[in-house]
Amino acid sequence: xxxxxxxxxxxxxxxxVGELAHYxxxxxxxxxxxxxxxxxxxxxxxxxxxxxxxxxPPTLTAAxxxxxxxxxxxxxxxxRYTGLTERTVMIPLTLYTLSVxxxxxxxxxxxxxxxxxxxxxxxxxxxxxxVIQVELPIAVPVVVxxxxxxxxxxxxxxxxxxxxxxxxxxxxxxxGLQLDFPTPIITATVLIMLLALVTDALLVLAQRLLTPxxxxxxxxx
Amino acid sequence: xxxxxxxxxxxPNGTTAVDGLSLELAEGGITVLVGPxxxxxxxxLRMVNRMVEPTAGTVSLRGQDIREVxxxxxxxxxxxxxxxxxxxxxxxxxxxxxxxxLLLGWGKKKARARAAELLELVGLPAxxxxxxxxxxxxxxxxxxxxxxxxxxxxxxxxxxEPFSAVDPxxxxxxQAEFLRLxxxxxxxxxxxxxxxxxxxxxxxxxxVFRTGGKLAQFDTPERLLAHPADDFVADFVxxxxxxxxxxxxxxxxLPLREGPxxxxxxxxxEARALDEPWVLVVDDARRPLGxxxxxxxADAGTLADIPLAPLGHTFSLVGDSxxxxxxxxxxxxxxxxxxxxxxxxxxxxxDAYELSAAIAGTGGSLGAAPEAAGVAxxxxxxxxxxxxxxxxxxxxxxxxxxxxxDGSGSNTGKTGGGDR
Ligand SMILES: Nc1ncnc2c1ncn2[C@@H]1O[C@H](COP(=O)(O)OP(=O)(O)O)[C@@H](O)[C@H]1O
Ligand SMILES: [Mg+2]
Numbered sequence: 001x002x003x004x005x006x007x008x009x010x011x012x013x014x015x016x017v018g019e020l021a022h023y024x025x026x027x028x029x030x031x032x033x034x035x036x037x038x039x040x041x042x043x044x045x046x047x048x049x050x051x052x053x054x055x056x057p058p059t060l061t062a063a064x065x066x067x068x069x070x071x072x073x074x075x076x077x078x079x080r081y082t083g084l085t086e087r088t089v090m091i092p093l094t095l096y097t098l099s100v101x102x103x104x105x106x107x108x109x110x111x112x113x114x115x116x117x118x119x120x121x122x123x124x125x126x127x128x129x130x131v132i133q134v135e136l137p138i139a140v141p142v143v144v145x146x147x148x149x150x151x152x153x154x155x156x157x158x159x160x161x162x163x164x165x166x167x168x169x170x171x172x173x174x175x176g177l178q179l180d181f182p183t184p185i186i187t188a189t190v191l192i193m194l195l196a197l198v199t200d201a202l203l204v205l206a207q208r209l210l211t212p213x214x215x216x217x218x219x220x221x
Numbered sequence: 222x223x224x225x226x227x228x229x230x231x232x233p234n235g236t237t238a239v240d241g242l243s244l245e246l247a248e249g250g251i252t253v254l255v256g257p258x259x260x261x262x263x264x265x266l267r268m269v270n271r272m273v274e275p276t277a278g279t280v281s282l283r284g285q286d287i288r289e290v291x292x293x294x295x296x297x298x299x300x301x302x303x304x305x306x307x308x309x310x311x312x313x314x315x316x317x318x319x320x321x322x323l324l325l326g327w328g329k330k331k332a333r334a335r336a337a338e339l340l341e342l343v344g345l346p347a348x349x350x351x352x353x354x355x356x357x358x359x360x361x362x363x364x365x366x367x368x369x370x371x372x373x374x375x376x377x378x379x380x381x382e383p384f385s386a387v388d389p390x391x392x393x394x395x396q397a398e399f400l401r402l403x404x405x406x407x408x409x410x411x412x413x414x415x416x417x418x419x420x421x422x423x424x425x426x427x428x429v430f431r432t433g434g435k436l437a438q439f440d441t442p443e444r445l446l447a448h449p450a451d452d453f454v455a456d457f458v459x460x461x462x463x464x465x466x467x468x469x470x471x472x473x474x475l476p477l478r479e480g481p482x483x484x485x486x487x488x489x490x491e492a493r494a495l496d497e498p499w500v501l502v503v504d505d506a507r508r509p510l511g512x513x514x515x516x517x518x519a520d521a522g523t524l525a526d527i528p529l530a531p532l533g534h535t536f537s538l539v540g541d542s543x544x545x546x547x548x549x550x551x552x553x554x555x556x557x558x559x560x561x562x563x564x565x566x567x568x569x570x571x572d573a574y575e576l577s578a579a580i581a582g583t584g585g586s587l588g589a590a591p592e593a594a595g596v597a598x599x600x601x602x603x604x605x606x607x608x609x610x611x612x613x614x615x616x617x618x619x620x621x622x623x624x625x626x627d628g629s630g631s632n633t634g635k636t637g638g639g640d641r
Contacts, residue, residue: 113305119306120309122299123321123369125293134311138309213311214310214311
């Protein structure tokens with residue numbers, strides 16, 4: 001760092017408010033859409049794994065193997081197919097969410113008490129209807145717990161995408177390193193952390209509103 | 222109504238849960254399936270709504286093989302209540318109860334109106350409608366479970382140990398209320414329990430199962446007590462079945478004598494003149510107040526001035542059983558049971574010897590059916606066994622008496638339900 005350069009130049013922040021807002025939006029999109037896609041993949045997969053237990057171990061292993069591949073390597077693989085686009089960042093991030101979301105969907109479905117499942121069957125729910133109207137709603141608290149973990153890790157991972165030019169707020173981190181200028185690095189880092197915390201808080205709130213019935217039940221719900 | 226024809230169930234792991242069951246359950250009555258744990262009661266029950274498919278034989282409902290009806294459709298016409306209620310935790314009480322009407326496509330408004338009606342029927346206040354299951358006690362949840370099962374007014378109700386998980390006091394209440402409800406609704410009910418006392422209290426007919434899924438006896442409660450088919454059944458119904466049989470003999474027929482009774486306005490001298498160890502003191506409507514002990518009488522004054530020993534309990538000639546009468550005699554300080562009429566006025570007294578002599582007399586008609594109780598087959602209705610018989614717990618007050626008496630008696634060791 002150059003001599004005499006302060007950690008934060010507030011003036012810079014003031015000058016870049018509009019641009020920062022733009023990159024914050026991009027960052028959120030890059031971080032959260034993969035969670036949504038991950039959920040869309042994990043719910044049906046989780047239902048299948050719950051119903052046919054034997055496909056669960058291989059599925060989970062596959063998801064964990066994917067998670068262990070370094071993000072940079074995944075980016076480089078997908079660049080060949082999808083170029084230097086946002087998709088190239090979002091596809092690996094989506095794959096990463098699976099190792100958290102699939103087990104949480106399975107655990108969520110397993111949290112449905114046996115008498116409840118039996119009662120639903122005995123009332124005359126068809127299997128599909130029972131899963132949609134009884135089992136999935138009851139799985140929500142456990143699934144949301146997984147979504148929180150996935151969302152926070154996805155938001156912080158987005159920055160790495162800057163290596164292929166698609167990193168949301170990661171842009172400022174790389175720029176700051178190149179220019180030996182700490183203000184954008186610190187600003188972007190703090191913003192990313194804030195995004196993660198606020199997203200997490202909103203998910204908690206959403207869950208409270210979605211599942212008023214789970215109050216006072218603690219971890220079991 | 223519900224008919225099992227040579228039905229067996231073998232689970233893939235080799236367990237024979239039900240073995241060659243043939244049974245026909247009467248319409249509009251409560252049939253209790255009872256037996257030790259693991260004897261195939263739940264399996265039998267679940268074969269009625271196709272939650273378990275038999276490996277052999279047929280189950281038919283109103284003459285139709287149940288396999289001819291699609292399972293979900295069949296189930297919407299059969300109410301089902303289980304031990305831990307199994308309420309949907311994510312739905313309000315009202316929406317839980319509205320489940321089956323909603324499945325039948327009634328529309329939200331109509332389904333909820335029906336649900337509100339049902340909550341009232343099972344004795345839950347309307348303020349509970351908006352709550353969630355976790356906010357209710359076990360007993361309340363069980364009531365909701367019953368209301369939910371009645372959703373579409375199904376003619377058949379299956380109940381699997383519905384009252385086993387609540388404490389004995391709540392259980393007594395739920396049982397009494399269940400009988401009251403059944404008087405109104407006349408459903409065809411199959412009720413599973415491992416508790417022989419509950420079976421006798423609730424059942425119009427009782428099917429006793431032994432381990433291995435074999436039917437040991439199918440009979441009315443009174444015949445089960447009087448004529449257990451074999452040692453297993455005799456053992457299962459318990460050592461005190463002689464006493465329990467008295468629940469089915471009406472007190473009305475018992476001979477009572479006048480007894481040493483005096484109005485509270487009588488003088489101490491009159492009491493002493495009776496030359497009895499105990500004098501029953503009554504009010505001006507002849508309602509009993511208590512016992513005065515001759516040995517403790519004052520020298521002068523009226524009976525109003527002296528302390529009375531409490532009555533214990535009296536028995537009613539309208540509605541109580543001989544069991545309540547005998548219990549009253551055993552608990553009375555004077556060893557005399559006090560019988561009262563519908564107005565609560567003293568009808569007469571009797572001691573335990575007089576009562577048991579009389580019961581032995583009427584016992585002839587109780588045990589009159591000479592042929593051994595048949596295993597499997599259509600049970601006779603309660604009326605067929607004689608006009609003397611009453612249902613032990615026809616009303617809540619009666620049920621409480623029975624409960625008291627049980628408390629002092631021994632428990633049936635085999636039921637595993639030693640839960641009084
Ligand atoms: N799904 C199942 N697979 C294998 N065995 C079972 C299954 N369900 C019940 N059983 C066995 O069948 C027997 C009867 O069970 P059940 O009908 O539940 O008895 P009960 O309700 O009288 O306690 C028991 O030995 C039980 O272990
Ligand atoms: Mg059972």
